[in-house]
Amino acid sequence: MSFTRINQTILSESKDLVAMDSRIEELLSFLEIGLLDVRIIGIWGMKGIGKTTLARVVAKRIRARFEGYSYLANVREATEKQGLEHLQEQLLSDLLKSNVKIQNIDMEDVIGHRLRNKKALIIVDDVDEVEQVEALCDRTWFGPGSRIIITSTDEHVLRRYVDKIYQVKLLTNDEALQLFSWKSFQKHQVEESFLKLSKDFLTYAKGLPLAIKVLGSFLCNRPQSAWSSALDRLKENPEKKIVDVLKVSFDGLSLETEKKVFLDIACFFKGENKDRVIRILETGCGYRPEIDIDVLVEKSLVTLFGRNLWMHDLIQELGWEIVRRECRERPGERSRLWLSKDIIPVLANNKGTSAIESLSTSILCWSMLQFIDLSDSQYLIMTPNFKEVPNLETLVLQGCTRLVAVHPSVGLLKKLTLLNMRYCKSVESLPPFISLESLKSLTLSACSSLKKFPDIEGNMESLLELNLDGTAIEELPPSFGLLTGLTCLNLGDCKDLLYLPSSIQYLRSLKSLILAGCSKLDGIPENLNWFEFLEMLDLSGTALSQTSSFAGLSSLKNLNLSDCNLIEGALLNGLASLYSLEILNLSGNKFVQLPQSFSQLSKLKHLDVSNCGRLQLMPKELPSSLQHVSAQDCTSLIDSPNEFKMWASPVSGTTTFNCFNSSQNQELSTLNYILWAVKSRRHIGGDKRLVFCGKQALSKSINCFLRYSLKECTTCIV
Structure with missing residues (x-):
């Protein structure tokens, strides 16, 4: 039979085989049967x-030209259920025209003497593993002129063994309409009254023959009202017969990462640039998805148009259905949310769970939403688009440790008052703050990958509290000075922070400034007079310059200068001018003595000089307001080594002085409890007796006898 006669036979094929002619002709040209x-x-x-x-159609038309023929159907499924040996037996039985059992024959003899001279046509349908090809269609087994056709959804499997790959294309619009007409009306043309509905169904099927056949057969002989109802139902519940067939490819993915990437593309990244998607998934999920995307392309689940990821609409719907099945009734327990009708109730009613990995970036109809809490969504890798949430006031993303991408629209939320991103440790950058005019609290604590604070391009005078502690920020932008309403700034443990911008002088409303642990900070502003309302300043663990001055901080109540390598000099002497100071921490420094001028700190209540190993002398007079002095582990102290003192003061009541080494802490805790009991119920009056307890006394039993009246309290420690 000539090639022309084969084509003529095909043209007369059953009307059911719509749009097959051109495809068969192309495949026959690949086969080159005459060679x-x-x-x-x-x-x-x-x-x-x-x-x-x-x-099947090609095999039916050309099989007469071969001496042997075997059609191995559903190889993937048959391998799972019966094994490859069963398929080998079927292959040999078909070609040898007799029942064959592998255990009873010599394969080398069969291949060498009975197959190698036989011109065979073999169809191996639905292959998904290399081992199947090797076990069933080794080209060296068969005689000259033999042809083997392998069908598969996996290009990678085919590429290793075949001479050419024929890629089957989707039906054109005209071809799809013709097939749909035949299935739904048993004729070539759709009835005029059903034409619009037919095109709607074909829009859903997107040229996929399986979907067209299933839908057409289902709608056959049904009224228009049923067609309309079926179309609405498809939007929520895809046809099970279609989903089940498509899902085979998803189930065949061997790795969980391949399945996760497929679902991410189906729900969020269809049409997105491949490189951008790879970057997001790499950072957010901790693995390299490029190979997973390649596998999805090879298995016909994803297509590349240039550098953009694409997939058939029904494949995308398969992904959606897989996610819906995770928890059909409670969207907050699904891994991915992409529809506003699911997302809004979850966010508005705080129904989100740790199962949520990602939210859609194109959500509509959020206009009334004011509060979003996605805290501890450990699989969330990108935030939604907040453009349609103009009334949002609170956004909590705390603990979203895999969050990578923050949508630029977050910088446009004019009514946002609180943004909490604590422990979002994968976020490296934030979009510009353009219109956050209502923001009062911003927390970025422990965002350990965040290297740059965003530029401030609009009014942010309402911001009161800013927590940047534990970030990787190296510098603050000059626009930082626009935060003129800021009262609390926490930059603690920003170990990469090199300097503070000069514009920080405009933060005149600051009441709390924390720079603790900023070990690379190249000094602090030498003149802190700008901060006249500052009440708390923590500079512990920083490299202070002796030229730094605290003069002018008339409101300062709490100052922490621990572990700053301080020695005697102008800086220490200048502390005496802080007449509002109540708490002073100088622990872990290198000075030998404290200035006598400390007695001028008339409101000082707590003084900590612990672990000052070089400290020898305390001031002769301490402020009468002092309630407690901690000098623990001051091993060089001459005045009161290894002692605990308590005395009464007309201003502070009872003052305690702890100079024990850390080895006495357990005994000291008992003593502290007793002193707390005394102080909590005391009326000291004018009693100024010193009660002294040395190291030896602590090793004895401690008895506390209280006798107090409105005028006096006597404490005896033995």
Whole structure:
């Protein structure tokens, strides 16, 4: 039979085989039946696109030209249920025209003497593993002129063994309409009254023959009202027969990362640039998804248009359905949310769970939403688009440790008052703050990958509290000075922070400034007079310059200068001018003595000089307001080594002085409890007796006898 006669026979094929002619002709040109070589052709495409139908029709038309013929159907499923040995037996039985059992024959003899001289046509349908190809269609087994056709959704499997790959294309609009008409009306043309509905169904099917056949057969002989109802139902519940067929490819993915990437593309990244998607998934999920995307392309689940990721609409719907099945009734327990009708109730009613990995970046109809709490969503890698949430006031993303991308629209939320991103440790950058005019509290604590604070391009005078502690920020932008309403600034443990911008002088409303642990900070502003309302200043662990001055901080109540390598000099002497100071921490420094001028700190209540190993002398007079002095582990102290003192003061009541080494802490805790009991119920009056307890006394039993009246309290420690 000539090639022309084969084509003529095909043209008269059953009307059911719509749009097959051109495809069969193309495949026959790949086969080149007149040549004497052994040729293997692969047919590749997504599930339901017509690979099996194409192979069957071609085989039916050309099988008469071969001495042997075998059609191995559903190889993937047959391998799982019966094993490859069963398929080998079927292959040999078909070609040898007798029942064959592998255990009873010599394969080398069969291949060498009975197959190598036989011109065979073999169809191996639905292959998904390399081992299947090796076990069933080794080209060296068969005689000259043999042809092997393998169908598969996996291009990678085919590429290793076939001579050419024929990729089956989706039906054109005209072809799709013709097939749909035949299935739904048993004729070539759709009835005029059903034409619009038919096109709606074809829009849903997007040229996939499987979907067109299933939908057409279902709608056959049904009234228009049923068609409309079925179309509405498809939007919420895809046709199970279609989903089940397509899902085979998803179930065949061998790694969890491949499945996760497929679902992410289906729900969020269809049409997105491949490189951008790879960057987001790498940072947010901790693995390299490029190979996973390649596998999805090879398995016909994803297509590349240039550098953009694409997939058939029904494949995308398969992904959606897989996620819905995770928890159909409670969207907050699904891994991915992409529809506003699911997202809004979850966010508005705080129904989100740690199962949520990602939210859609294109959510509509959020206009009334005021509060979003996605805290501890450990699989969330990107935030939604907040453009349609103009009334949002509170946004909590705390503990979203894999969050990578923050949508630029967050900088446009004019009514946002609180943004909490504590422990979002994968976030490296934030969009510009353009219109956050109502923001009062911003927390970025422990965002350990955040290297740059965003530029401030609009009014942010309402911001009162800013927590940047534990970030990787190296510098603050000059626009930082626009935060003129800021009262609390926490930059603690910003170990990469090199300097503070000069514009910080405009933060005149500051009441609390924390720079503790900023070990690379190149000094602090030498003149802190700008901060006249500052009440708390923590500079512990920083490299203070002796030229730094605290003069002018008339409101300062709490100052922490621990572990700053301080020695005697102007800086220490200048502390005496802080007449509002109540708490002073100088622990872990290198000075030998404290200035006598400390007695001028008339409101000082707590003084900590612990671990000052070089300290020898305390001031002769301490402020009468002092309630407690901690000098623990001051091993060089001459005045009161290893002692605990308590005395009464007309201003502070009872003052305690702790100079024990850390080895006495357990005994000291008992003593402290007793002193707390005394102080909590005391009326000291004018009693100024010193009660002294040395190291030896602590090793004895401690008895506390209280006798107090409105005028006096006597404490005896033995």
